[in-house]
Amino acid sequence: MPEAKYTSDEMMTIAAARMIRNGASCFVGIGLPSAAANLARLTHAPETILIYESGCIGTRPSVLPLSIGDGELSETADAVVSIPEIFAYWLQGGRIDLGFLGAAQIDKFANINTTVIGDYHKPSVRLPGAGGAPEIAASSKEVLITLRQNKRAFIEKLDFVTSGGHFTGGNSRAKMNLPGKGPTAVITDLGIMTPDESTKELTLTSLHPGVPVEKAIESTGWALKVAPQVATTEPPTETELRVLRDLNERTARAHAGQA
Amino acid sequence: MVRDGDVVALEGFTHLIPFAAGHEIIRQGRRNLTLIRMTPDLIYDQLIGSGCASKLIFSWGGNPGVGSLHRLRDAVEQGWPAPLALEENAHAGMAAAYAAGASHLPFGILRGYLGTDLPKYNRVKFIECPFTGEKLAAVPAIRPDVTVIHAQKADRKGNVLMWGVIGVQKEAVLAAKRVVVTVEEIVDQLDAPPNAVVLPSWVIGAVSEVKGGAFPSYAQGYYPRNNAFYKQWDPIARERDTFQAWMQRHVLSTNDFDEFKRSLEQEVTHA
Numbered sequence: 001m002p003e004a005k006y007t008s009d010e011m012m013t014i015a016a017a018r019m020i021r022n023g024a025s026c027f028v029g030i031g032l033p034s035a036a037a038n039l040a041r042l043t044h045a046p047e048t049i050l051i052y053e054s055g056c057i058g059t060r061p062s063v064l065p066l067s068i069g070d071g072e073l074s075e076t077a078d079a080v081v082s083i084p085e086i087f088a089y090w091l092q093g094g095r096i097d098l099g100f101l102g103a104a105q106i107d108k109f110a111n112i113n114t115t116v117i118g119d120y121h122k123p124s125v126r127l128p129g130a131g132g133a134p135e136i137a138a139s140s141k142e143v144l145i146t147l148r149q150n151k152r153a154f155i156e157k158l159d160f161v162t163s164g165g166h167f168t169g170g171n172s173r174a175k176m177n178l179p180g181k182g183p184t185a186v187i188t189d190l191g192i193m194t195p196d197e198s199t200k201e202l203t204l205t206s207l208h209p210g211v212p213v214e215k216a217i218e219s220t221g222w223a224l225k226v227a228p229q230v231a232t233t234e235p236p237t238e239t240e241l242r243v244l245r246d247l248n249e250r251t252a253r254a255h256a257g258q259a
Numbered sequence: 260m261v262r263d264g265d266v267v268a269l270e271g272f273t274h275l276i277p278f279a280a281g282h283e284i285i286r287q288g289r290r291n292l293t294l295i296r297m298t299p300d301l302i303y304d305q306l307i308g309s310g311c312a313s314k315l316i317f318s319w320g321g322n323p324g325v326g327s328l329h330r331l332r333d334a335v336e337q338g339w340p341a342p343l344a345l346e347e348n349a350h351a352g353m354a355a356a357y358a359a360g361a362s363h364l365p366f367g368i369l370r371g372y373l374g375t376d377l378p379k380y381n382r383v384k385f386i387e388c389p390f391t392g393e394k395l396a397a398v399p400a401i402r403p404d405v406t407v408i409h410a411q412k413a414d415r416k417g418n419v420l421m422w423g424v425i426g427v428q429k430e431a432v433l434a435a436k437r438v439v440v441t442v443e444e445i446v447d448q449l450d451a452p453p454n455a456v457v458l459p460s461w462v463i464g465a466v467s468e469v470k471g472g473a474f475p476s477y478a479q480g481y482y483p484r485n486n487a488f489y490k491q492w493d494p495i496a497r498e499r500d501t502f503q504a505w506m507q508r509h510v511l512s513t514n515d516f517d518e519f520k521r522s523l524e525q526e527v528t529h530a
Contacts, residue, residue, distance in 0.1 A: 030324055053350060054272055054424045066486040067323030069273030069424045071477050083272055083297070083427040084358045087351035092370045115347070120380055126335045128321030128328075130349040131298075135371045164374030176373055177394070255486040 006236050008189040009148075010244060011208045013039060014236045016100075016146045016187040024097040025049040027136050030068045032146045033100035035247070036187075038064060042243050051090065053132040055081045064251040087132065091139050094179055099140030101133055101163065103147050105155055108201050108222050109172075110145060110165030110183035112137070113158040120160060130162050137163035138178045149188035155221040166200035173200070190216045192233065196225065206231040260439050260464060261289055261405050268295040268403040268435065269302060272426030273323060274479060277409040278302050279472035279516035280441050285309045286511060295403055297353050297427060298323070301475065301492050304330040305510070307343060308502050314344040316401070318353045325489055329496040339499065346381055352398045357427045359400035360434025372396040406435035409473045410458075411480060413442045414449045417460030423479030425456050432458055441469040443481050469516050 006014075016036035020026060022045035028037045034052075038061065041048045049058050054069030058078030065073050074080045081090070090096065103112035104127050114133060118124035137143055143165070147153055165183045166173050173182050182200075186193040192206040203225040204216055209232055217224050236244075261267055261284055269277050281302040284292075293314040296303055301322065306312055308330030320331050334343035348356070355367030372383050373394065386397050408428045410421040419440050421428065432438050440458070445468045451457050460466075471481075475488035495505045509526075513519045 054274070054426070056424065066325070066489065067273045067484065069426075070486070071274070071423070071479050071483050074274070074423045074479060080424060082425050082429065083350065084354040084430060087354050088358075088369070091351065115376070123336060126320075126327075126332045129317065129319050129347055130375070130377060131319035132350040134349045134375045134377065135351040135369070138373055139370065161374070161376045167374055173374075178373060179370065255490070 006241055008208065010241065011233065011236060012146060012148070012187060012189040013244060014240045015192060015208065015233050016144065017043065017240070019144055019185055019187065020045050020048055020098065023047045023049075025051060025095060026098045026100055027051045027053070027091060027096045027132075027140055029101045029131075029133065029136070030065070031102050033102055033144070035064055036146060037100055038247060039240070039244050042247065043240055051086070051096065053083070053086060055083055055086045057081065057086075057090065062250065063254040064247060066255055087135060091132075091135055094139065094141075096136070096140040097142065099136035099143045099180070101136060101143060101145050103145055103153070105153055105158055106145065106147065106186065107155060107158050109167060109169045110186060110195060110202055111158055111161045111167060112145065112163045112165065113160045115160040115162045117159055133163040137165065137182070138180060140180045142181055143183040144185050144187065145183055146187045149190045149216065149219045151219060151221045154219065166195055169200040170198070190219060201225055203227050204230060206233045208233045209235045260437050261287070261292070261407075263289055264291045265404040266293040266295065266402075267405045267407065268401070268431045269407045270296060270426060270428045270431040271409060271473065271476065272297060272424055273300075273484070274424035274426065274477055275409045275411075275421065275428070275473050276300055276302055276476035277407045277441055277472065278474055278476065279469040280407045280409070280439060281306055282510050282516060282519060284311060285506070295401060297350055299328060299331060301328070301489065304328040304492070304496055305506065307331050307334050308340065308496065309506060310340040312343060313341065314346065316346040316348070318348040318350045322489060322493060324486075325493050329493070330502060333499070347377060348381055348383075348398070349375070349377060352383060352396065353401070354427055354430070356398040356401040357430035357434055359398070360402045361430040364400060366397045366399050369396050369398065401431075401434055403431065403435045405437045405439065406431045407439045407441075408432060409441045409469070409478070411443050411478055412449055413440065413445050413466045413468075415445060415447060417463055417466045418449060419458040419460075419463060419466065420449045420451045421456050421458075429456060429458065432462060438463045438465075440466045441472045442466060443470055443472070443478050444468060471520060472516055474520065
């Protein structure tokens with residue numbers, strides 16, 4: 001059998017998709033999380049309940065939405081509720097198993113920044129802001145984060161904590177009495193990090209095939225902890241790759257040529 | 260119905276965004292507005308870049324799936340065309356603030372904002388639940404002077420029907436002192452099922468038919484979201500001069516939304 005050829009972004013999306021348990025209720029952010037969650041639904045996790053903050057519950061889009069509230073999300077949903085309802089009854093009500101977030105920046109305790117780079121009142125880069133993320137991070141039973149790994153994104157100290165992960169590590173999250181247990185994995189284009197059980201510091205536990213450990217260390221803005229035994233992520237299967245590429249092609253066709 | 264200095268909410272969460280009404284505010288040259296919207300989207304990029312706003316109350320300010328709102332960023336980062344004060348929330352907080360506004364309560368309450376830096380910069384305060392002792396966030400109610408929404412249908416009496424992603428429009432309407440609604444069509448009979456989202460005419464100040472008035476967002480049952488336009492907006496808005504030329508050509512030089520859409524079509528034909 002010839003070796004499958006795939007990109008690091010494809011590996012990231014596929015590795016993230018595998019983290020989704022079939023049947024989980026999954027509150028999905030737009031972009032990489034949405035791609036991974038839909039891939040999961042189209043492969044190993046057909047019963048996954050996808051929930052978007054636009055109020056669409058149990059949605060089954062045939063292409064990836066560009067926005068969090070594209071028409072196809074509501075047309076294919078089991079239920080469409082208002083914004084106050086989705087955040088109050090469904091998210092704060094404790095009905096979300098898995099929150100799935102992207103980020104502009106992340107620190108070693110999986111806190112994320114999507115607000116500003118630089119001083120808040122004189123930012124060098126003004127990012128979009130919080131959206132639903134702070135409460136997704138607080139109230140989902142478990143949180144996954146996916147983003148590309150480089151030194152601008154993985155930084156020692158965030159200029160702004162938009163959404164809390166494990167805060168200052170150790171039992172700092174537990175002391176805040178947040179409903180959910182916080183981030184359980186960060187999936188990047190290089191590998192997978194999970195919080196250390198006691199310190200809660202992100203630790204490299206898996207590298208994608210062909211990625212040297214030095215690359216992951218160099219792409220992290222703090223001294224990255226590496227697990228004693230680092231696994232190698234299973235490469236994408238032919239099915240995973242085919243389904244992901246079909247999805248991306250359908251999406252590109254659907255989003256082009258309307259204007 | 261929108262005056263200089265008003266606190267104005269144009270709501271619609273990715274769906275039913277009142278673009279036509281927003282363009283009219285720009286044409287009328289309104290100034291010093293406090294703009295409220297959970298997701299500012301392209302319409303607030305246009306209002307901010309046109310100098311209509313002095314303050315923005317929001318919770319997520321990007322071009323969904325595309326990137327930045329460049330006019331919003333330019334106003335915040337460089338103060339162009341005018342400095343823009345921000346009051347920044349999370350979606351859950353903003354939803355609670357609108358719901359409190361609709362209830363005429365002083366504040367909304369939620370299990371939120373814990374451990375984030377947002378309360379250092381907005382008006383959120385933490386309170387203790389009098390029954391359980393849980394620490395909860397209190398957000399001041401939103402009470403716009405004017406709320407503007409776009410919906411699918413109204414009947415001749417002015418009752419308004421909407422469906423699909425309904426966002427926070429009902430709360431934004433009931434929280435406001437004055438309400439303006441544009442609709443895809445005015446019909447003799449709404450024929451709404453009993454639990455449909457119907458806003459009765461007596462909570463609405465004015466209804467106007469503007470077909471396609473949510474373009475380039477969408478109106479479910481009428482037309483899809485024009486995702487290609489959302490992508491095209493990125494290079495238009497990136498530079499001040501391309502933005503101003505586009506606004507001049509398509510918004511300021513047209514009299515209404517029909518003319519605006521015809522002028523866009525002509526540009527596509529000539530391209």
